[in-house]
Amino acid sequence: VPLGQPFDPVAPGKGRELRAVPPLTAVSCSPALQENLDRKLFGQHLVSKVVVKAVKGFLNNENAKKPLTLSLHGWTGTGKNFVSKIIAESIYKKGLKSKYVHQFVATLHFPHAQDINIYKDQLQSWIRGNVSICPRSLFIFDEMDKMHAGLIDSIKPFLDYYELLDGVSYRKAIFIFLSNAGAEKITELALDFWRNGRAREDIELTDIQNALSVSVFNNKNSGFWHSTLIDKNLIDYFVPFLPLEYKHVKMCVRVEIKSRGYTVDEDILTRIADEMTYFPREERIYSDKGCKTVDAKLDYYYDF
Ligand SMILES: Nc1ncnc2c1ncn2[C@@H]1O[C@H](COP(=O)(O)OP(=O)(O)OP(=O)(O)O)[C@@H](O)[C@H]1O
Structure with missing residues (x-):
């Protein structure tokens, strides 16, 4: 039942009843x-x-x-x-x-x-x-x-x-x-x-x-x-x-660049990671937004 369309539970005795579950299909986790x-x-x-x-x-x-x-x-x-x-x-x-x-x-x-x-x-x-x-x-x-x-x-x-x-x-x-x-x-x-x-x-x-x-x-x-x-x-x-560090942000940027089919430009990659903000204020270790907004920043550099 798609979300947004309330499921009609149908009270027992009124037509379609909630039945015992059908035989379970074997689903195993893919490797x-x-x-x-x-x-x-x-x-x-x-x-x-x-x-x-x-x-x-x-x-x-x-x-x-x-x-x-x-x-x-x-x-x-x-x-x-x-x-x-x-x-x-x-x-x-x-x-x-x-x-x-x-x-x-x-x-x-x-x-x-x-x-x-x-x-x-x-x-x-x-x-x-x-x-x-x-x-x-x-x-x-x-x-x-x-x-x-x-x-x-x-x-x-x-x-x-x-x-x-x-x-x-x-x-x-x-x-x-x-x-x-x-x-x-x-x-x-x-x-x-x-x-x-x-x-x-x-x-x-x-x-x-x-x-x-x-x-x-x-x-x-x-x-x-x-x-x-x-x-x-x-x-x-x-x-x-765990909160993500600078090196993880760089990894996310690299993936995003590749997924768009662009060649990785190390300079742009570093610039994007540098643009993100990091906390705590003194040590600046963890990205404030994790890897979020990385794709939006990429638009700026690669949207020729
Ligand atoms: N640890 C990670 N490794 C690789 N990619 C990541 C990682 N974290 C985030 N990303 C990338 O950043 C995008 C945004 O992350 P995601 O939406 O999963 O964050 P979230 O933890 O659900 O954030 P929120 O709490 O704001 O909902 C992901 O689609 C993915 O591309």
Whole structure:
């Protein structure tokens, strides 16, 4: 059911009923997931590790007890949407364009706080409708930090360990949540490593995950604020995106130049990376916008 067209759940007894799910089509994760993350995603060693483990493990598990829930956190432009796209492409031939992939953007689809109860009903119907059509559906919630906390709690039943809810099983579905909540915590940790002369790649998941979930839970602007999804341990993986450095920005610029079919001009490449702003103010290590806006800057230099 395309987003924007409320699914008609059809009350039981009135014509088309929600049926028990059809036999599940075997979908396994294409080997391209690891390969694409290794090749395309820069500076995110923790992300690659967690995402591959989580997605592969889930798709290969015929007896999953609940849907897979990933929560992606980090500074703007560090690759959260990019990774969601790579995950979608590894499961569905048409990637994000597949009719089984549904993206919700808080400010676009749920803009008015006063309509929260309507949104709750619609969201539940969309999810129920789409999963009853295709159990292996992927739902991506962008801008979780701008989402009303009550709204996200309304999908809790779908993320829980139920075998069937009204005849529908949600155990094959995948939910990905994207937000900037927790970015400060992640940056703090990355900076600590940097200031102590330790390699970025030495940051371990255990250094970050617990602090991240607590900070997201306690962040009033996170959409997960005091959310039962965290409280009840319904988020399987918190995935931390590290802030991107100058060298990563350069890598993004190089990819963008090549993807447009231009020859790489090292001088222009350096100029574009130099034009980006970096923080903290004294050390200037991390890109304020990650790799975002790189393509717009390219237009200026290459649009002869
Ligand atoms: N780590 C990365 N490796 C390679 N390319 C990246 C990376 N991060 C961002 N990019 C590039 O920058 C673009 C913008 O990044 P993306 O939309 O994924 O950021 P985001 O983390 O979702 O940001 P926001 O929080 O603002 O939504 C991507 O489409 C991709 O081309």
